[in-house]
Amino acid sequence: MATFGSPATSSSNPNKSYEVAPSPGDSISSLSFSPRADILVATSWDNQVRCWEVVRSGTNITSTPKASISHDQPVLCSAWKDDGTTVFTGGCDKQAKMWPLLSGAQPVTVAMHDAPIKEMAWIPGMNLLVTGSWDKTLKYWDTRQPNPVHTQQLPERCYAMTVKHPLMVVGTADRNLIVFNLQNPQTEFKRISSPLKYQTRCVAAFPDQQGFLVGSIEGRVGVHHLDDSQQSKNFTFKCHRDGNEIYSVNSLNFHPIHGTFATAGSDGAFNFWDKDSKQRLKAMSRCNQPIPCSTFNHDGSIFAYAVCYDWSKGAENHNPATAKSNIFLHLPLESEVKAKPKVGASGRK
Template sequence: MADPTEWTLQSPPFDSISQVRFSPTNPEHLLVSSWDATVRFYDSSEIVNEQKTKFDHRAAVLSCCWENGTSAFSGGLDCTVRHLDINTETTTPLGAHDDSISSMVWSAPQNALITGSWDRTVRSWDLREGGTPQQQQTMPERVYHLDIVGHMLVLAMASRLVRIYDTRRMDAPLQERESSLKYLTRSLACMANGEGYAMASTEGRIAVEYFDASPEVQANKYAFKCHRQAIDGVDHVWPVNALAFHPTYNMFASAGSDGTVSIWDPKAKKRLRQFNNFNNAVSSVAFNCDGGRLAIASSYTWDEGEAGAKTAERPAITVKKMGEEIKPK
């Protein structure tokens, strides 16, 4: 029986989905970047449920983000930062990195796009400067993920390195940390309340961290196991591919290669709900601006190599209405 609280979007990408991102102003508008070298823009409402436009790229797109309700950005394996105009359906190159662009966020306080790359740099861009980065910082390792809340920018890099910056003073990091997780960082998300962030890894673990470096606050950080299954008596550990914090309640969603999405209360340190029924790995999740819906991208993530790709189903994007399970108890 179909779940009345969720629906699947029409015209999904043909290859793995790298990110889903809701508009900061319209709770129905959704951007989806993909390895099929496109960024697609949807009206994700249950009534309309259609792709409005598609932005073609030269190679796989690894990241996208919104500036406002009509302007967005994208980047990926072709190393180019692109500006996407939703109204005119046009794509404009803004600049480039020396290697693939892995992650990007819009900093509203700085009115700038911030991009991270495998070229070991983080760059900030101003649309008024015609493609010249305002600032560039060299990192000790490849940048895999970045996220921002207010002025706090968190970078997760190779070799389990983490840096925290104040975007008003990017000349030096506020803090340098080593991930408390033992393996490769797979996902990162900042808390909506600005107190810290969560990061997850390929080993099926999530760490909850706090910005305040005082011993009293640091005593509250913790890590836990998740996205694990016992199949025929054998324990299977799945990568945690994506994290997303609710904009109001500060609960967060985690998405795994086990095809499930879980909702967690970081204060109570417990799972509130788990959503199953996804035939592929879940590669990305995002709450919309009012927190009433969660976009869930299910697509093959190459955990099982080419053999798994032969049997994987076509990517899908599910929009799920959030109920009481997202509210603090």
């Protein structure tokens, strides 16, 4: 049955976003919208992958649960095929599943690693799935074949990955950022040390493939250009901080139309930014739990985010009685996500 999205008002939802129901039974690890339709997939620490159809009518939203599948252990990541027919999921059971969602067929295992799969992406230009694992490898898969078409050794465990063909950036432990040109995927294009001093949590390729964002556990984002002649444009900025309290930046998402981006953090806030004018466009109110993951839909009219415990403060600070997991949908106003015009020809940055 459809759940009608009347804005809830509670400390978990101070921005009066629309709640997706039913909520997963444990913390949410990834959110992915179909690239073709408003179909949302969430993976969770309760071993489940859930799917909802989201229908927007003006300022109202309904979300209807459509289907779910299980893994044997917590699920950590998800990705859609570019035609919107198929979802890939991976996690602590060291395998990736392919779920032909639109056909109603059962999921099949299409990838295996020696340790949990932390990240995955579909590469449309190559018709391959790429998976990144804590076993310190990347593997490329033709889903019709049982073995990977290529295994790429990484210097450390994979923590984050972003693909905007032909650009792929992988963030690993020890602050490595490995850049690949997917026209030559078996060779590292460039390896750099993160401009941030602490552990990488998330990366996001620029829409124009000229660089990437990197977020870390110390409430800071780096804006990095790949071309050596553009290095003067690189900068870092602080975010998701409250006085002396510093929170992890957990998610970076570019708006698919405007090229601005969102950050979401363990302080329970999400913000919208314009990297070109170095401005924050909108700061949203803080929720009472961290935001571990977030995503825009295909046209940027819906921003989905999860509010739940993110385990950054360990098991001893997890209270199952109060730690409810929620998925919310925010309808961004144009003023929140559209870049402001630059001031004058020699405009102030």
